[in-house]
Amino acid sequence: MAKRPAKKRKAAAPKSKPKGKLNAKPKAKLNAKPEGSKLTFNHAMIYARDVARAVRFYSGMLGLKLIEEFRFEGKVVYARLRAPGGDGTIALHLANEGAPVASEGVRLYFEIRELDEFCRKLQAKGVYITQMPRMMPWGWRHAYLDDPDGHELSLYWAGANRMKKTVMRAAAEAKKVGKAKRARRR
Secondary structure (H helix, E strand, C coil): CCCCCCCCCCCCCCCCCCCCCEEECCCCCCCCCCCCCCCCCCEEEEEECCHHHHHHHHHHHCCCEEEEEEEECCEEEEEEEECCCCCCEEEEEECCCCCCCCCCCCEEEEECCCHHHHHHHHHHCCCCEEEEEEECCCCCEEEEEECCCCCEEEEEECHHHCCCCHHHHHHHHHHHHHHHHHHHHC
Protein backbone atom coordinates (compact mmCIF):
# COMPACT_ATOMS: atom_id res chain seq x y z
CA MET A 1 0.00 0.00 0.00
CA ALA A 2 1.44 3.36 -1.05
CA LYS A 3 1.83 6.01 1.61
CA ARG A 4 0.19 9.37 1.15
CA PRO A 5 2.54 12.33 1.07
CA ALA A 6 2.66 14.27 4.32
CA LYS A 7 0.39 17.29 4.46
CA LYS A 8 2.14 20.61 4.22
CA ARG A 9 1.63 22.84 7.21
CA LYS A 10 0.74 26.46 6.81
CA ALA A 11 3.35 28.92 7.94
CA ALA A 12 2.64 30.51 11.29
CA ALA A 13 0.98 33.90 11.10
CA PRO A 14 3.21 36.86 11.92
CA LYS A 15 2.85 38.07 15.50
CA SER A 16 2.62 41.73 14.53
CA LYS A 17 0.20 43.36 12.12
CA PRO A 18 1.53 43.92 8.62
CA LYS A 19 2.41 47.50 7.81
CA GLY A 20 -0.15 47.63 4.98
CA LYS A 21 -3.28 49.69 5.29
CA LEU A 22 -5.79 46.85 4.96
CA ASN A 23 -7.33 46.02 8.33
CA ALA A 24 -9.15 42.73 7.98
CA LYS A 25 -11.27 41.10 10.65
CA PRO A 26 -11.43 37.30 10.67
CA LYS A 27 -13.60 36.16 7.79
CA ALA A 28 -16.89 34.54 8.66
CA LYS A 29 -17.58 31.29 6.85
CA LEU A 30 -19.96 32.06 4.01
CA ASN A 31 -22.51 29.49 2.85
CA ALA A 32 -22.66 30.37 -0.84
CA LYS A 33 -19.93 28.91 -3.03
CA PRO A 34 -19.42 30.15 -6.58
CA GLU A 35 -20.18 27.34 -9.01
CA GLY A 36 -17.73 27.57 -11.90
CA SER A 37 -19.65 28.83 -14.91
CA LYS A 38 -22.69 30.04 -12.91
CA LEU A 39 -22.88 33.76 -12.28
CA THR A 40 -23.09 34.78 -8.63
CA PHE A 41 -23.78 38.18 -7.12
CA ASN A 42 -20.89 39.35 -4.94
CA HIS A 43 -21.77 42.73 -3.47
CA ALA A 44 -23.17 46.18 -4.07
CA MET A 45 -20.80 49.17 -4.01
CA ILE A 46 -22.10 52.30 -2.31
CA TYR A 47 -20.27 55.59 -2.69
CA ALA A 48 -20.13 57.75 0.43
CA ARG A 49 -18.84 61.21 1.29
CA ASP A 50 -17.57 59.90 4.64
CA VAL A 51 -16.92 56.14 4.73
CA ALA A 52 -16.35 56.05 8.50
CA ARG A 53 -19.76 57.69 9.05
CA ALA A 54 -21.38 55.21 6.62
CA VAL A 55 -19.73 52.29 8.48
CA ARG A 56 -21.16 53.62 11.76
CA PHE A 57 -24.63 53.74 10.19
CA TYR A 58 -24.57 50.32 8.52
CA SER A 59 -22.88 48.55 11.45
CA GLY A 60 -24.14 50.55 14.43
CA MET A 61 -27.71 51.13 13.26
CA LEU A 62 -28.45 48.22 10.91
CA GLY A 63 -26.15 45.66 12.54
CA LEU A 64 -23.99 44.72 9.55
CA LYS A 65 -20.62 43.21 10.48
CA LEU A 66 -17.40 44.86 9.32
CA ILE A 67 -15.32 42.44 7.25
CA GLU A 68 -12.53 44.81 6.27
CA GLU A 69 -11.61 48.43 5.84
CA PHE A 70 -8.88 50.20 3.91
CA ARG A 71 -7.32 53.45 5.01
CA PHE A 72 -5.38 55.95 2.96
CA GLU A 73 -3.49 58.70 4.76
CA GLY A 74 -5.32 57.83 7.97
CA LYS A 75 -8.81 58.11 6.48
CA VAL A 76 -11.17 55.19 5.83
CA VAL A 77 -11.69 55.12 2.05
CA TYR A 78 -13.21 51.64 1.65
CA ALA A 79 -15.01 49.14 3.84
CA ARG A 80 -16.89 45.92 3.27
CA LEU A 81 -19.67 44.70 5.54
CA ARG A 82 -21.77 41.53 5.76
CA ALA A 83 -25.41 41.21 6.70
CA PRO A 84 -25.65 39.34 10.02
CA GLY A 85 -28.40 37.02 8.81
CA GLY A 86 -26.83 35.85 5.54
CA ASP A 87 -23.99 36.05 3.06
CA GLY A 88 -24.93 39.38 1.46
CA THR A 89 -22.25 42.05 1.52
CA ILE A 90 -21.98 45.70 0.68
CA ALA A 91 -18.89 47.76 0.00
CA LEU A 92 -18.60 51.41 0.98
CA HIS A 93 -16.23 53.47 -1.15
CA LEU A 94 -15.15 57.07 -0.74
CA ALA A 95 -16.70 59.21 -3.46
CA ASN A 96 -14.53 61.66 -5.35
CA GLU A 97 -14.73 65.16 -3.93
CA GLY A 98 -17.75 66.98 -5.32
CA ALA A 99 -19.18 63.87 -6.98
CA PRO A 100 -22.86 63.17 -6.35
CA VAL A 101 -23.47 60.07 -4.24
CA ALA A 102 -27.25 59.68 -4.07
CA SER A 103 -28.35 57.03 -6.55
CA GLU A 104 -31.59 57.63 -8.40
CA GLY A 105 -33.17 54.36 -9.41
CA VAL A 106 -31.13 52.17 -7.06
CA ARG A 107 -32.40 50.89 -3.73
CA LEU A 108 -30.82 48.41 -1.31
CA TYR A 109 -33.07 45.77 0.25
CA PHE A 110 -32.51 44.22 3.66
CA GLU A 111 -34.90 41.50 4.80
CA ILE A 112 -35.83 40.91 8.44
CA ARG A 113 -38.70 38.92 9.93
CA GLU A 114 -39.20 41.25 12.93
CA LEU A 115 -39.59 44.29 10.69
CA ASP A 116 -41.83 46.40 12.95
CA GLU A 117 -39.68 45.83 16.03
CA PHE A 118 -36.49 46.54 14.05
CA CYS A 119 -37.94 49.85 12.78
CA ARG A 120 -38.98 50.87 16.31
CA LYS A 121 -35.42 50.20 17.51
CA LEU A 122 -34.01 52.30 14.67
CA GLN A 123 -36.36 55.16 15.56
CA ALA A 124 -35.26 54.92 19.20
CA LYS A 125 -31.66 55.36 17.95
CA GLY A 126 -32.71 58.51 16.07
CA VAL A 127 -33.05 57.07 12.55
CA TYR A 128 -35.78 58.72 10.47
CA ILE A 129 -37.97 56.14 8.71
CA THR A 130 -39.54 57.70 5.58
CA GLN A 131 -42.24 55.00 5.47
CA MET A 132 -43.08 52.82 8.43
CA PRO A 133 -43.77 49.13 7.66
CA ARG A 134 -46.85 48.45 5.60
CA MET A 135 -48.12 45.68 3.36
CA MET A 136 -47.47 46.30 -0.31
CA PRO A 137 -49.72 45.09 -3.16
CA TRP A 138 -47.18 42.41 -4.13
CA GLY A 139 -47.44 40.73 -0.72
CA TRP A 140 -44.28 42.01 0.94
CA ARG A 141 -44.23 44.21 4.04
CA HIS A 142 -41.91 47.24 3.50
CA ALA A 143 -40.40 50.17 5.36
CA TYR A 144 -38.17 52.79 3.74
CA LEU A 145 -35.34 55.01 4.99
CA ASP A 146 -32.25 56.76 3.69
CA ASP A 147 -28.64 56.24 4.72
CA PRO A 148 -26.51 59.30 5.67
CA ASP A 149 -25.63 59.91 1.99
CA GLY A 150 -29.23 59.71 0.74
CA HIS A 151 -29.16 56.15 -0.60
CA GLU A 152 -32.66 54.71 -0.32
CA LEU A 153 -32.98 51.52 1.71
CA SER A 154 -35.89 49.16 1.99
CA LEU A 155 -36.33 47.05 5.08
CA TYR A 156 -38.84 44.34 4.34
CA TRP A 157 -40.24 40.93 5.14
CA ALA A 158 -41.42 38.77 2.25
CA GLY A 159 -41.48 35.45 4.04
CA ALA A 160 -42.73 32.60 1.85
CA ASN A 161 -43.53 35.06 -0.97
CA ARG A 162 -39.89 36.03 -1.50
CA MET A 163 -39.07 33.67 -4.36
CA LYS A 164 -42.57 33.04 -5.72
CA LYS A 165 -43.46 34.19 -9.21
CA THR A 166 -46.98 34.72 -7.91
CA VAL A 167 -45.82 37.85 -6.09
CA MET A 168 -45.79 39.90 -9.29
CA ARG A 169 -49.06 38.31 -10.40
CA ALA A 170 -50.57 39.51 -7.12
CA ALA A 171 -49.32 43.03 -7.88
CA ALA A 172 -50.87 42.86 -11.35
CA GLU A 173 -54.18 41.67 -9.85
CA ALA A 174 -54.10 44.51 -7.29
CA LYS A 175 -53.56 46.97 -10.15
CA LYS A 176 -56.56 45.51 -12.05
CA VAL A 177 -58.74 45.78 -8.94
CA GLY A 178 -57.67 49.39 -8.49
CA LYS A 179 -58.53 50.21 -12.12
CA ALA A 180 -61.94 48.51 -11.76
CA LYS A 181 -62.71 50.52 -8.61
CA ARG A 182 -61.76 53.77 -10.35
CA ALA A 183 -63.92 52.85 -13.37
CA ARG A 184 -66.95 52.22 -11.09
CA ARG A 185 -66.53 55.64 -9.45
CA ARG A 186 -66.93 57.43 -12.79
